[in-house]
Amino acid sequence: MIQYSIRRIVAAIPVIFGVLLxxxxxxxxxxGDPCRAILGEKATQxxxxxxxxxxxxxxxxxxxxxxxxxxxxxxxxxxxxxxxRPVTEILEERLPLTVELSITALTIALIIGIPAGIxxxxxxxxxxxxxxxxxxxxxVSMPVFWLGLMLAFLFAVLLxxxxxxxxxxxxxxxxxxxxxxxxxxxWEVPESGPISFIVTFISNMFILNSIxxxxxxxxxxxxxxxxxxxxxLATIPMAILARMSRSSMLEVLGQDxxxxxxxxxxxxNKVVMKHAWRNALLPVVTIAxxxxxxxxxxxxxxxxxxxxxxxxxxxxxxxxxxxxPIIQGFVLVIAIGYVAINLFVDLSYSFLDPxxxxx
Amino acid sequence: MSTVTxxxxxxxxxxxxxxxxxxxxxxxxxxxxxxxxRSAIVGGIILLVLIFTAIFADFIAPYDPTDSLIGDEPVKKxxxxxxxxxxxxxxxxxxxxxxxxxxxxxxxxxxxxxRVSLRVGFLTVGFAVIVGTFLGAVSGFFGGWTDNTxxxxxxxxxAFPFLILAIAIVSVLGPGLTNTMLAIAIVSIPAYARVVxxxxxxxxxxxYVEASRALGASNFQxxxxxxxxxxxxxxxxxxxxxxxTAILDTAALSFIGLGAQxxxxxxxxxxxxxxxxxxxxPHLVIFPGLAIMITVLAFNLLGDGLRDALDPRLVHAGVKQx
Numbered sequence: 001m002i003q004y005s006i007r008r009i010v011a012a013i014p015v016i017f018g019v020l021l022x023x024x025x026x027x028x029x030x031x032g033d034p035c036r037a038i039l040g041e042k043a044t045q046x047x048x049x050x051x052x053x054x055x056x057x058x059x060x061x062x063x064x065x066x067x068x069x070x071x072x073x074x075x076x077x078x079x080x081x082x083x084x085r086p087v088t089e090i091l092e093e094r095l096p097l098t099v100e101l102s103i104t105a106l107t108i109a110l111i112i113g114i115p116a117g118i119x120x121x122x123x124x125x126x127x128x129x130x131x132x133x134x135x136x137x138x139x140v141s142m143p144v145f146w147l148g149l150m151l152a153f154l155f156a157v158l159l160x161x162x163x164x165x166x167x168x169x170x171x172x173x174x175x176x177x178x179x180x181x182x183x184x185x186x187w188e189v190p191e192s193g194p195i196s197f198i199v200t201f202i203s204n205m206f207i208l209n210s211i212x213x214x215x216x217x218x219x220x221x222x223x224x225x226x227x228x229x230x231x232x233l234a235t236i237p238m239a240i241l242a243r244m245s246r247s248s249m250l251e252v253l254g255q256d257x258x259x260x261x262x263x264x265x266x267x268x269n270k271v272v273m274k275h276a277w278r279n280a281l282l283p284v285v286t287i288a289x290x291x292x293x294x295x296x297x298x299x300x301x302x303x304x305x306x307x308x309x310x311x312x313x314x315x316x317x318x319x320x321x322x323x324x325p326i327i328q329g330f331v332l333v334i335a336i337g338y339v340a341i342n343l344f345v346d347l348s349y350s351f352l353d354p355x356x357x358x359x
Numbered sequence: 360m361s362t363v364t365x366x367x368x369x370x371x372x373x374x375x376x377x378x379x380x381x382x383x384x385x386x387x388x389x390x391x392x393x394x395x396x397r398s399a400i401v402g403g404i405i406l407l408v409l410i411f412t413a414i415f416a417d418f419i420a421p422y423d424p425t426d427s428l429i430g431d432e433p434v435k436k437x438x439x440x441x442x443x444x445x446x447x448x449x450x451x452x453x454x455x456x457x458x459x460x461x462x463x464x465x466x467x468x469x470x471x472x473x474r475v476s477l478r479v480g481f482l483t484v485g486f487a488v489i490v491g492t493f494l495g496a497v498s499g500f501f502g503g504w505t506d507n508t509x510x511x512x513x514x515x516x517x518a519f520p521f522l523i524l525a526i527a528i529v530s531v532l533g534p535g536l537t538n539t540m541l542a543i544a545i546v547s548i549p550a551y552a553r554v555v556x557x558x559x560x561x562x563x564x565x566x567y568v569e570a571s572r573a574l575g576a577s578n579f580q581x582x583x584x585x586x587x588x589x590x591x592x593x594x595x596x597x598x599x600x601x602x603x604t605a606i607l608d609t610a611a612l613s614f615i616g617l618g619a620q621x622x623x624x625x626x627x628x629x630x631x632x633x634x635x636x637x638x639x640x641p642h643l644v645i646f647p648g649l650a651i652m653i654t655v656l657a658f659n660l661l662g663d664g665l666r667d668a669l670d671p672r673l674v675h676a677g678v679k680q681x
Binding site: 019149 | 511512514515523527531607627645648652655656663
């Protein structure tokens with residue numbers, strides 16, 4: 001197991017290096033001059049030369065790449081060309097939102113999708129089955145951005161002035177200010193460094209922070225703001241998970257050992273929950289892991305629609321303003337996170353199914 | 360056996376080919392099973408309607424999709440739908456899906472959008488399938504460092520969330536529908552390459568491939584006639600589902616302004632342009648979105664039906680499975 005994990009991590013290194021190289025090249029070949037994108041169309045030649053020298057953009061590309069890798073090894077993702085601030089600092093502001101949004105969306109998808117799929121499988125061809133599958137097919141076919149807009153229309157316009165009304169944009173209402181948990185706890189946090197990064201990162205996940213500080217007002221407000229984007233983002237993964245759980249469950253329910261369990265006189269619930277469920281879960285786990293890529297893609301669109309300043313929007317804005325360090329840093333973090341999750345999913349197989357021998 | 364080897368090479372290959380009869384009947388069997396799938400039939404019918412709409416868009420659409428109606432008719436921009444049958448006054452011109460911000464008939468634009476989206480779906484996936492099949496076949500057939508190099512490069516592509524890489528590629532190529540299609544095709548290549556590669560690997564060492572080789576068939580002939588047909592069933596399924604994804608992602612890129620540009624009647628772009636009018640003119644957001652959903656749904660239903668019809672585990676339905 002440990003050997004396999006190490007082998008998989010080692011195998012991931014060339015992929016990560018490839019990701020680094022690809023992101024570096026893509027960021028450099030995006031048409032447009034970063035100097036003019038940042039300083040404005042009318043920037044003089046001298047101003048631009050000075051800008052390029054300061055940012056190291058006058059060096060040959062291989063040299064820039066070596067510098068980039070060197071800085072990266074020191075945990076330095078460079079400074080944003082546009083904001084003049086370290087990318088890590090912007091990351092610690094923006095990533096928590098996306099993480100919070102993605103986890104909420106994945107949770108919604110899992111807790112609704114999988115039971116719905118299992119229910120559909122155990123009551124094959126019933127009304128519940130047909131409804132679930134029609135719903136899942138429609139869910140899979142729905143554009144995230146359209147669903148987001150429709151949800152905003154429903155909950156912010158049609159249901160306005162009802163208790164069901166929900167805010168269509170932003171993370172918190174005006175006037176609601178979360179107090180970072182480390183301040184409430186009275187912790188001394190250093191100005192910079194990894195500890196500061198982790199602590200700030202956690203406190204920027206408003207829901208988690210409000211739970212830690214037991215702040216009911218911020219919690220309710222943050223949850224109300226997160227519901228619509230999270231539902232929009234969860235719909236497609238939920239539909240995919242429901243379909244996958246159903247077909248996987250159907251396959252398992254047709255196996256001999258399930259028939260044996262039934263023949264022993266076990267109740268349907270027990271057969272499903274004790275014998276079938278665990279084996280049916282395996283393909284679902286793979287799919288659940290893969291959904292994260294879908295959710296991260298969807299986050300770009302969802303964040304745009306709901307006016308949320310997360311990673312997805314940062315990448316998009318970085319591209320439009322030719323902010324190389326932002327694009328590189330953010331895309332890199334997303335890609336590494338994605339590779340890590342897939343690795344984790346692979347490794348979790350042996351836990352879920354001891355029959356699988358990884359070496 | 361001896362009679363076979365005495366024939367000229369081509370004839371020998373021909374005679375040795377006993378797979379033809381079988382594969383024909385497999386396709387017929389598949390088709391018959393496909394027609395038994397309710398979802399596939401529904402998907403197929405919707406798709407036929409969409410193809411019909413795309414071909415005859417010029418006759419179905421009452422207006423030119425790019426023409427502004429200012430001065431031609433007593434209408435304002437973003438007028439709500441007016442349907443005579445539903446009580447809209449007869450003296451007003453009928454626009455069943457209303458008008459957009461440039462005073463164009465939304466219904467005509469949605470109808471012409473079918474053409475754009477179907478073309479996007481078929482071309483994008485067609486390109487990705489061709490390149491993916493080539494890479495997967497070469498990779499699986501030759502193995503060794505060729506395989507390693509190709510698969511590692513594709514792994515890098517797969518390490519990115521789909522849309523984020525597509526956005527990055529479009530930013531490099533420049534906004535526009537063609538570049539968007541190219542970006543989405545590039546991003547979807549690994550999926551096809553992997554399917555073909557695994558099919559190739561599974562049959563590469565089979566006796567009938569060896570027999571072909573013994574008969575003197577070239578690598579290319581073996582790949583094309585003996586190995587690739589095996590990859591076809593899974594390829595058809597994922598390509599059909601891939602068309603759905605391609606349409607959805609093109610719409611998404613157009614929505615954020617990177618894909619189709621004005622005045623192309625592309626559904627995602629139509630939605631993106633008018634999304635701020637959601638609260639005042641919801642019809643501008645509802646109809647293009649519904650069109651995307653129905654089209655994507657058609658391909659998804661058809662793809663699912665095809666998968667069930669082609670699934671080898673269901674071929675011998677009723678026979679006890681391991």
